[in-house]
Amino acid sequence: MTDREHPPTIVLNGEHHELPGATSALDLIADVTGRELQTDGTPADGGRLGIALAVDGEVIRRGAWSGFALADGHTVDIVTAVQGG
Amino acid sequence: MSWTIDDVEMSSRLVMGTGGASSLSILEDALVASGTELTTVAMRRFDAESRDSVFTMLQRLGIRVLPNTAGCYTARDAVLTARLAREALETNWVKLEVIADEDTLLPDPIELFSAAEELVLDGFTVFAYTNDDPALAKRLEDAGVAVVMPAGAPIGSGLGILNPHNIETIVSRAQVPVILDAGVGTASDAALAMELGCTAVLLASAVTRAHDAHAMARAMALAVEAGQLAAGAGRIPKRPLAVASSPFAGMVTAQ
Numbered sequence: 467m468t469d470r471e472h473p474p475t476i477v478l479n480g481e482h483h484e485l486p487g488a489t490s491a492l493d494l495i496a497d498v499t500g501r502e503l504q505t506d507g508t509p510a511d512g513g514r515l516g517i518a519l520a521v522d523g524e525v526i527r528r529g530a531w532s533g534f535a536l537a538d539g540h541t542v543d544i545v546t547a548v549q550g551g
Numbered sequence: 552m553s554w555t556i557d558d559v560e561m562s563s564r565l566v567m568g569t570g571g572a573s574s575l576s577i578l579e580d581a582l583v584a585s586g587t588e589l590t591t592v593a594m595r596r597f598d599a600e601s602r603d604s605v606f607t608m609l610q611r612l613g614i615r616v617l618p619n620t621a622g623c624y625t626a627r628d629a630v631l632t633a634r635l636a637r638e639a640l641e642t643n644w645v646k647l648e649v650i651a652d653e654d655t656l657l658p659d660p661i662e663l664f665s666a667a668e669e670l671v672l673d674g675f676t677v678f679a680y681t682n683d684d685p686a687l688a689k690r691l692e693d694a695g696v697a698v699v700m701p702a703g704a705p706i707g708s709g710l711g712i713l714n715p716h717n718i719e720t721i722v723s724r725a726q727v728p729v730i731l732d733a734g735v736g737t738a739s740d741a742a743l744a745m746e747l748g749c750t751a752v753l754l755a756s757a758v759t760r761a762h763d764a765h766a767m768a769r770a771m772a773l774a775v776e777a778g779q780l781a782a783g784a785g786r787i788p789k790r791p792l793a794v795a796s797s798p799f800a801g802m803v804t805a806q
Binding site: 479480498499500514515516517518519520523525527528543544545546547548549550551 | 568569570571572575578591592593594595596597599601604605606607609610616618619621631634635636637638639640641706707733755756
């Protein structure tokens with residue numbers, strides 16, 4: 467549920483995060499990573515993004531990001547590779 | 552002699568993980584010195600502060616990535632982490648790690664097996680980090696994992712190979728490659744793993760936490776190569792008593 471007083475809020479990587487309005491997964495990932503993305507989810511600069519997305523514990527494939535509308539209450543995890551054995 | 556997984560040929564039999572290094576530059580130097588062609592990474596929440604990422608570095612170095620499911624306690628979490636890794640890093644390869652508790656970091660066999668079955672069905676090439684248990688190793692192989700990776704000793708312990716007999720038994724019965732994973736402390740441990748018949752050795756802390764990571768990376772590369780050569784060279788049998796290597800005939804004796 468959203469209304470004018472309460473913008474939609476998601477849990478992004480464990481923290482509450484207000485969405486500016488209608489936001490696709492692609493918009494959010496571009497914002498968080500600071501990379502411009504094409505509609506297929508690949509970086510506009512031709513490099514590799516190295517990012518994956520889960521919403522409510524389900525992986526959303528890269529190609530589906532642009533059509534995936536984030537909604538109030540979604541739990542969103544954006545992950546990448548880090549150093550690890 | 553190279554080894555192959557999924558038609559990917561690798562000549563280095565040292566798989567060096569990226570964990571434990573105090574900086575990316577030390578890690579990069581050690582990875583290059585080790586000659587590794589395959590390295591592990593963990594999957595964690597994206598942090599905008601660390602944009603100069605390990606992933607970017609590995610792409611630059613041309614080292615293939617083997618994502619792990621480190622930190623997962625359940626099959627459910629491990630399967631989700633593997634799927635996220637596949638999506639993020641565009642690889643079907645996964646080092647499946649499902650731990651039982653944080654003191655030993657040893658695999659939970661029940662959750663591990665369950666996750667292995669699910670990931671194999673989902674099309675993953677599973678490198679299963681397992682206990683040094685020949686029965687479990689066989690069950691994992693039967694479930695379709697591509698590589699069995701028994702621990703020599705707990706992760707990061709540097710205790711070496713605590714049960715060489717079990718590792719040898721796992722190797723002798725396996726139809727898939729066996730990689731000794733975890734517990735390596737120094738070069739002789741890596742050489743022993745290869746002498747026991749392992750296809751490769753996976754280590755991280757032994758190099759990244761060594762006082763001189765560069766030197767230890769080189770030592771490990773040489774040890775793995777030496778161990779593999781020795782394994783194929785046909786060692787002499789162990790005997791209870793000496794066998795003279797100089798002839799007794801023609802000796803000069805004091806009168």
